[in-house]
Amino acid sequence: MSLLKVTNLTKSFGGVSAIRDLSFTIEAGTIHSIIGPNGAGKTTLFNLITGVYTPSSGSVRFNDREVGGVEPHKLAELGMNRTFQNLQIFHNMSAVENVMVGAHLHLQKGLLHSMLRLPSLARSERETREQCWELMDFVGLAQYRHTEASAMSYGALKRLEIARALAAKPKLLLLDEPAAGLNDTETREVDEVIKRIAAQGITVVLVEHDMKMVMGISDHILVLDYGAKLAEGTPAEIRSNPDVIAAYLGTVG
Amino acid sequence: MLLEIQGLESHYGRVKALKGVDVAVKPGELVALVGANGAGKTTLLRALSGVQSISAGSIRFDGHDITRLPAHKRVQLGIAQVPEGRQVFGPMSVEDNLLMGTYRRRGAKPADDMERMYDTFPILKTKRKQAAGLLSGGQQQMLAMARALMSNPRLLLLDEPSMGLAPLLVGEIFNAVERLKAQGMTILLVEQNAFQALGIADRGYVMETGDITMADDAQVLLGDERVKAAYLGL
Amino acid sequence: ADPVKIGAFLSVTGPASFLGEPEKKTLEMYVDRLNKQGGVQGRKIELTVYDDGGAPDKAATFAKRLIQSDNVDILIGGTTTGTSMAAIKIADPAGVPFISLAGGIDIVDPVKKWVFKTPHTDRMAAEKVFSDMKKRGLTKVALISENAGFGKSGHDQSLLVAPQYGIEIVADEVYSPKDPDVTAQLTKIKNTAGVQAIFNFGFGQGPAIVTKNYKQLGITQPLYQSHGVASKDFIRLAGDASEGVRLPAAGLVIASQLAATDPQKPVVTAFKSEYEAAFKTEVSTFAGHAYDGLQIALAAILRAGSSDKAKVRDEIEKTSGYVGTGGIVSMSATDHMGLNLSAFHMVEISKGDWKMVD
Amino acid sequence: MTSMLPPALQRHRGLIVLAAVIAVLPLALRNDYHYDVVINAGLNAIVVVGLNLLIGYAGQISLGHAAFFGLGAYASAILTTTYGWPALGAMAAGIAVVGILAYVIARPILRLKGHYLAMATLGIGVIISIVLNTEAQVTGGPDGMSAAPFTVLGYTFATEQSWYWLVGGALLLTVWLSTNLIDSPIGRALRALHGAEIGARVVGIDTTRYKVLIFVISAMFASFAGSLFAHHTPTVTPSILGFIKSVEFVVMAVFGGMASVMGSVVGAVIMTLLPNALAAFEDFEPIILGGIMMGTMIFMPKGLVPTIAKLLRRKEAP
Amino acid sequence: MIESMIQFILAGLTSGAIYALVGLGFSIIYNASHVINFAQGEFIVIGGMSTVALLAAGVPLPLAIVLATLVTMLVGMALAKFAIQPAKDADVVALIIITIGASIFLRGVVQLVFGKDIHSLPAFSGETPLNLMGATLMPQSLWVMGISSALIVVIAWFFNATLAGKAMLATAYNALAARLMGVDTKWVLLSAFALSALLGAVGGIVVTPITFVSYESGIMLGLKGFSAAVLGGLGNGVGAVAGGLILGIVEALSAGYLSSAYKDAIAFIIILVVLVFRPNGLFGKKGIDRV
Numbered sequence A: 001m002s003l004l005k006v007t008n009l010t011k012s013f014g015g016v017s018a019i020r021d022l023s024f025t026i027e028a029g030t031i032h033s034i035i036g037p038n039g040a041g042k043t044t045l046f047n048l049i050t051g052v053y054t055p056s057s058g059s060v061r062f063n064d065r066e067v068g069g070v071e072p073h074k075l076a077e078l079g080m081n082r083t084f085q086n087l088q089i090f091h092n093m094s095a096v097e098n099v100m101v102g103a104h105l106h107l108q109k110g111l112l113h114s115m116l117r118l119p120s121l122a123r124s125e126r127e128t129r130e131q132c133w134e135l136m137d138f139v140g141l142a143q144y145r146h147t148e149a150s151a152m153s154y155g156a157l158k159r160l161e162i163a164r165a166l167a168a169k170p171k172l173l174l175l176d177e178p179a180a181g182l183n184d185t186e187t188r189e190v191d192e193v194i195k196r197i198a199a200q201g202i203t204v205v206l207v208e209h210d211m212k213m214v215m216g217i218s219d220h221i222l223v224l225d226y227g228a229k230l231a232e233g234t235p236a237e238i239r240s241n242p243d244v245i246a247a248y249l250g251t252v253g
Numbered sequence B: 001m002l003l004e005i006q007g008l009e010s011h012y013g014r015v016k017a018l019k020g021v022d023v024a025v026k027p028g029e030l031v032a033l034v035g036a037n038g039a040g041k042t043t044l045l046r047a048l049s050g051v052q053s054i055s056a057g058s059i060r061f062d063g064h065d066i067t068r069l070p071a072h073k074r075v076q077l078g079i080a081q082v083p084e085g086r087q088v089f090g091p092m093s094v095e096d097n098l099l100m101g102t103y104r105r106r107g108a109k110p111a112d113d114m115e116r117m118y119d120t121f122p123i124l125k126t127k128r129k130q131a132a133g134l135l136s137g138g139q140q141q142m143l144a145m146a147r148a149l150m151s152n153p154r155l156l157l158l159d160e161p162s163m164g165l166a167p168l169l170v171g172e173i174f175n176a177v178e179r180l181k182a183q184g185m186t187i188l189l190v191e192q193n194a195f196q197a198l199g200i201a202d203r204g205y206v207m208e209t210g211d212i213t214m215a216d217d218a219q220v221l222l223g224d225e226r227v228k229a230a231y232l233g234l
Numbered sequence C: 001a002d003p004v005k006i007g008a009f010l011s012v013t014g015p016a017s018f019l020g021e022p023e024k025k026t027l028e029m030y031v032d033r034l035n036k037q038g039g040v041q042g043r044k045i046e047l048t049v050y051d052d053g054g055a056p057d058k059a060a061t062f063a064k065r066l067i068q069s070d071n072v073d074i075l076i077g078g079t080t081t082g083t084s085m086a087a088i089k090i091a092d093p094a095g096v097p098f099i100s101l102a103g104g105i106d107i108v109d110p111v112k113k114w115v116f117k118t119p120h121t122d123r124m125a126a127e128k129v130f131s132d133m134k135k136r137g138l139t140k141v142a143l144i145s146e147n148a149g150f151g152k153s154g155h156d157q158s159l160l161v162a163p164q165y166g167i168e169i170v171a172d173e174v175y176s177p178k179d180p181d182v183t184a185q186l187t188k189i190k191n192t193a194g195v196q197a198i199f200n201f202g203f204g205q206g207p208a209i210v211t212k213n214y215k216q217l218g219i220t221q222p223l224y225q226s227h228g229v230a231s232k233d234f235i236r237l238a239g240d241a242s243e244g245v246r247l248p249a250a251g252l253v254i255a256s257q258l259a260a261t262d263p264q265k266p267v268v269t270a271f272k273s274e275y276e277a278a279f280k281t282e283v284s285t286f287a288g289h290a291y292d293g294l295q296i297a298l299a300a301i302l303r304a305g306s307s308d309k310a311k312v313r314d315e316i317e318k319t320s321g322y323v324g325t326g327g328i329v330s331m332s333a334t335d336h337m338g339l340n341l342s343a344f345h346m347v348e349i350s351k352g353d354w355k356m357v358d
Numbered sequence D: 001m002t003s004m005l006p007p008a009l010q011r012h013r014g015l016i017v018l019a020a021v022i023a024v025l026p027l028a029l030r031n032d033y034h035y036d037v038v039i040n041a042g043l044n045a046i047v048v049v050g051l052n053l054l055i056g057y058a059g060q061i062s063l064g065h066a067a068f069f070g071l072g073a074y075a076s077a078i079l080t081t082t083y084g085w086p087a088l089g090a091m092a093a094g095i096a097v098v099g100i101l102a103y104v105i106a107r108p109i110l111r112l113k114g115h116y117l118a119m120a121t122l123g124i125g126v127i128i129s130i131v132l133n134t135e136a137q138v139t140g141g142p143d144g145m146s147a148a149p150f151t152v153l154g155y156t157f158a159t160e161q162s163w164y165w166l167v168g169g170a171l172l173l174t175v176w177l178s179t180n181l182i183d184s185p186i187g188r189a190l191r192a193l194h195g196a197e198i199g200a201r202v203v204g205i206d207t208t209r210y211k212v213l214i215f216v217i218s219a220m221f222a223s224f225a226g227s228l229f230a231h232h233t234p235t236v237t238p239s240i241l242g243f244i245k246s247v248e249f250v251v252m253a254v255f256g257g258m259a260s261v262m263g264s265v266v267g268a269v270i271m272t273l274l275p276n277a278l279a280a281f282e283d284f285e286p287i288i289l290g291g292i293m294m295g296t297m298i299f300m301p302k303g304l305v306p307t308i309a310k311l312l313r314r315k316e317a318p
Numbered sequence E: 001m002i003e004s005m006i007q008f009i010l011a012g013l014t015s016g017a018i019y020a021l022v023g024l025g026f027s028i029i030y031n032a033s034h035v036i037n038f039a040q041g042e043f044i045v046i047g048g049m050s051t052v053a054l055l056a057a058g059v060p061l062p063l064a065i066v067l068a069t070l071v072t073m074l075v076g077m078a079l080a081k082f083a084i085q086p087a088k089d090a091d092v093v094a095l096i097i098i099t100i101g102a103s104i105f106l107r108g109v110v111q112l113v114f115g116k117d118i119h120s121l122p123a124f125s126g127e128t129p130l131n132l133m134g135a136t137l138m139p140q141s142l143w144v145m146g147i148s149s150a151l152i153v154v155i156a157w158f159f160n161a162t163l164a165g166k167a168m169l170a171t172a173y174n175a176l177a178a179r180l181m182g183v184d185t186k187w188v189l190l191s192a193f194a195l196s197a198l199l200g201a202v203g204g205i206v207v208t209p210i211t212f213v214s215y216e217s218g219i220m221l222g223l224k225g226f227s228a229a230v231l232g233g234l235g236n237g238v239g240a241v242a243g244g245l246i247l248g249i250v251e252a253l254s255a256g257y258l259s260s261a262y263k264d265a266i267a268f269i270i271i272l273v274v275l276v277f278r279p280n281g282l283f284g285k286k287g288i289d290r291v
């Protein structure tokens, strides 16, 4: 059974369709990339899958359950999480607190419990902080353990979002251009991180323009153009697809 | 020298982000600046544009000391920037964003320039009445580039202009930069895509935690082992 | 000797500043003058004034401050009924004599041991107006009142006493203190069948706007105001529209028109000229309320021979035949105001000035 | 120095300092008026601590909180006098009613953002105040009404001293509960939805639920303080729940420091004492008060307590 | 009863035009800085009061109006320069508190300089009511409406058709980017305050013959103007005017047909209902945060 199944999905803004009649599936345990020209609808697709937008029509099934239009926090509970192309950092908090917010789902949230600060809460807070520090180390942010988010550079914040998403222990992780703003060496580090995430059994959906990375780690690639599917297949198939080369890769790929 | 930076220091609160940076750019030169996340590249460009406070050092532009000059006067002198994170005027239309690029060019006829931008980035033309904030990330990046060019600057500061662009467009951006250089524009280019940046640059600087650690011809840097290991992923 | 301490809390700012400001000026001027003349019984008078801005809760705090912290011997003030009522809760239990300058009848009815007041009550204003209407054969009356302290309690009193004068209230509208326009309410009144007169209860700018809108709509039935507008400011603001408006007022504003035999005449004439000489603005009855309050207090202290609070209170209650700006005051254990309708005149505005009609 | 304290105490540094101040302050209070001002400051502080949970932490502004304070006050006044309820019962009823009311209005209006939310809360405050002003048979209208004395288990709080300890205790309780709340996953969720709402939703935070929750809690704090106020003040009048009063509460919160529980206390105390202290300047009072407000916010835009805390931290650091 | 209906609407238009003028002032500063200037009401008071004082000092009305407007603009610019600009790192709430402080401060100054009396001005074209199908309207109301309409046209033109206007908007949307485009953002702030002070002063002068002016008039007018601006959609000139007129008309119709005691409450209920269905006001732009 596939983890995510998108069928005839359409989203229009005013008269313009950003996603049109799109169908595809994502198998559990794979790294699945989505590529396509700027404005092809990749981020919109992420927004539809994660509940930020409601589909105009069509269906999104996650774990065999219809989730089109379901609110993002419910999807997070079901095991979906993501990062953003336009960063969604909590600038009013420290780096590690940003990650701890990611762990929210798994923490005690009783009102009385919190207001009276029962001892179990204090303990769990301590533990969560430790775990989140480890996650920061994992994505290569060890040096930012005690930094405020507002004092971090763009590239560091991109990784912070990955750590935050991981803290939620997702089944499905959607990454929107995780390597943007990273140099080749840093990109390789993120590459490693993604592989290790996948190795833990988390299904990864990746939107990325860095073809070296995409071709290197993807099990499967979906190419979008003008909101519709242009091609689908293994990296090797995509790399040699003339339509993809014309619309997207050019000769650089 | 068109641009001469000496001993530049800058702080965020108590954190020193620039620790005495020296950089010089000759007229018509294309200079690349590479460095890891958090090295201080963005901070340097912000300081050059006058939107980041400077605690020591000096900046000379075309013979004037502009260290203390307010941002808008620097634009007037011909310094334009494509900032990190694009910084488009979200609620304003694409066209109005481009118009804002001509703000300091009184008497200019923006219409022609605008057509040129639309030729380079056709998607912007289709979207010209659309609010800039609704564009996709890559489309916004094109807009930021086009907007800066609308001011027809003498010195163009580019902070990761290829970020978020599709491979075809990355090529297009680098081509455009080369064209601008050929037309005589002076360019300071910050790029994570160090390989390509150094590939088209005359000279390059390497920045590490607020310091310039290497400065040389671009080709030399491309061949340098340390550069290869740290920035080119080789 | 220790000074005599008088504490005042007044609405020098806020919606009732129209009233509080002249009250404050009056108190300061006379205390100053008396001190130059040597004070009372050789003791200086120390006056402390706080501005409550018209807010009852602030008034209560200032009353507490005056009593507890400034240790005043007597309290004067409460420009409005609301601030006075709040302060009563402090002053009465604390056992400090308190002379209010506000109109609400609730201040002295039921009688509270330590509380007195100087202006005519809102009930008396209603009575005076209704008796004038009755005389003119106007029995169907539209009421329009300000939706706040004074207007509201005036409104309630009007409803209460109307039947005694055979008056029927056929329309009942309100407006907010700062409304820029009340033509909607007045149109409603205009369209109410049988209205013979209009009565407006309020102070500040509201009544002036009511009057102007009344003129604009070309309403022909006579317009009555309360003693809340007994200040030249009203005429100045309402302009021509105020011609023919009637209101009850104390003798002060019509000093020169009082009969030569009127015992109030010398008192009000003197006060009026002193006030106007000092401040270059025309006197209002509100200044008079403060003047009366101060005089009653000082007289009581003189008679008591000390500022002992209990003695002073007893002496205030014994005030008898004091000729003030509001009338001739004779208090008793059951009447802590001591005024009757006789000193309340019906005044009509004519050629931009007050004209006594009764 | 403070870093030597065990963590539990360190978390409550502010609370400990506050308790110490409350304990010794009576030495400086010379008469009932002084007590009165301090008691009012304490009551305001309770409202503002709650309001700051909403504004400072969750980033949702309310320009109508005086209405909740006022409703609590009127509930206590009406129930204890007209209906003869016991004080605590009336207080609980007031808190419950305000909580329910806040819950009902929270859902539709908390979808609004920024100034639109400010407008909506302001409107609700004004509407409630007009109702209380107009329905004079129940509320006494503009003249207001009084509550019965505050009697708990046969003990009547009659003296200012007894009120001082009562309000001091209530404030400490409020501060303690609020600090705990902030320092929990719930508090973090509130700050997160302030920082980036979509980001918060996507990692699993039901932002609507938390906004409603904190709106209701802060309204209930206000109602609680309002009930106490009703029993302490001679008369409850509509002026305590006007728009101006709501603005005052917000000013206190921002002045003391957004997202700072102790800031709220300090802000409330200063902004309550200041007008009293300036009363002697008569006509110059507004100029001085306005000047102080502007000056403080210009030079300490984060508010008093966070700015001073930052300065102290800088000194402490090696 | 069509006559009274017309009368109610005329009454509403009179109040509404006043609210609209104040609302426009809020919108301009909002457009340039996203600050809600709670001292906007004070601009009205300063404009009105200075005119009154100058008239009393023997200055002829037209000159008095010009001088009073200049005084108010100076005050507005001083406010921007000394109170708003220095607080550059402050977030919006802190700036709002500054403007609240400024309003208290200015109220104090006005009270000291001009006293606490309530003042009026002579109506510009007499006090003879105009008759309109049996309903009446003061000529001054036409002045208020006329001037509001003229100002809205000018303002709409400024923001939609001039680069300076667009630069002002751009500054509010993204001050950093505006500076990188060469916009002198300090100057923008200064001119926005000057402009909205001008609007306030003009408003104060034309409404004083109707509503009077005193040092405290600014509070209520400020509240109504803010409501008008939000109802219409912040930053939108047409919206502010529509919001003001709707507010005025709802108040008048409620007073006329429902209950004068609850007319203000009804107006706020309408605002709430509108906001529930249109969270950015009637004409406000939808938020455009993309992720």
Ligand SMILES: Nc1ncnc2c1ncn2[C@@H]1O[C@H](COP(=O)(O)OP(=O)(O)OP(=O)(O)O)[C@@H](O)[C@H]1O
Residues within 6 Å of the ligand: A013, A017, A018, A036, A037, A038, A039, A040, A041, A042, A043, A044, A045, A085, B134, B135, B136, B137, B138, B139, B164, E290
């Ligand atoms: N809320 C919206 N309103 C209007 N148009 C939108 C909206 N969101 C997206 N669009 C349009 O839909 C198209 C797809 O945008 P999207 O952000 O999904 O592209 P993308 O594939 O992620 O591109 P990029 O690689 O540049 O990030 C774009 O043309 C964009 O302008």
Ligand SMILES: Nc1ncnc2c1ncn2[C@@H]1O[C@H](COP(=O)(O)OP(=O)(O)OP(=O)(O)O)[C@@H](O)[C@H]1O
Residues within 6 Å of the ligand: A150, A151, A152, A153, A154, A155, A156, A181, B012, B013, B015, B017, B035, B036, B037, B038, B039, B040, B041, B042, B043, B044, B084
């Ligand atoms: N607003 C800020 N407050 C405090 N520190 C900051 C702030 N912005 C940046 N810094 C710090 O200053 C240093 C330089 O940051 P800068 O953004 O200039 O780096 P960069 O070289 O542009 O990195 P990137 O490649 O990630 O964009 C970093 O250590 C960063 O953490």
Ligand SMILES: CC(C)C[C@H](N)C(=O)O
Residues within 6 Å of the ligand: C019, C079, C080, C081, C082, C101, C102, C103, C104, C119, C120, C149, C150, C203, C227, C228, C229
């Ligand atoms: C006319 C005045 C005597 C009114 C009085 N100040 C009051 O508010 O009650």
Ligand SMILES: [Mg+2]
Residues within 6 Å of the ligand: A042, A043, A044, A085, B136, B137, B138
């Ligand atoms: Mg995208």
Ligand SMILES: [Mg+2]
Residues within 6 Å of the ligand: A153, A154, B041, B042, B043, B084
């Ligand atoms: Mg950077």
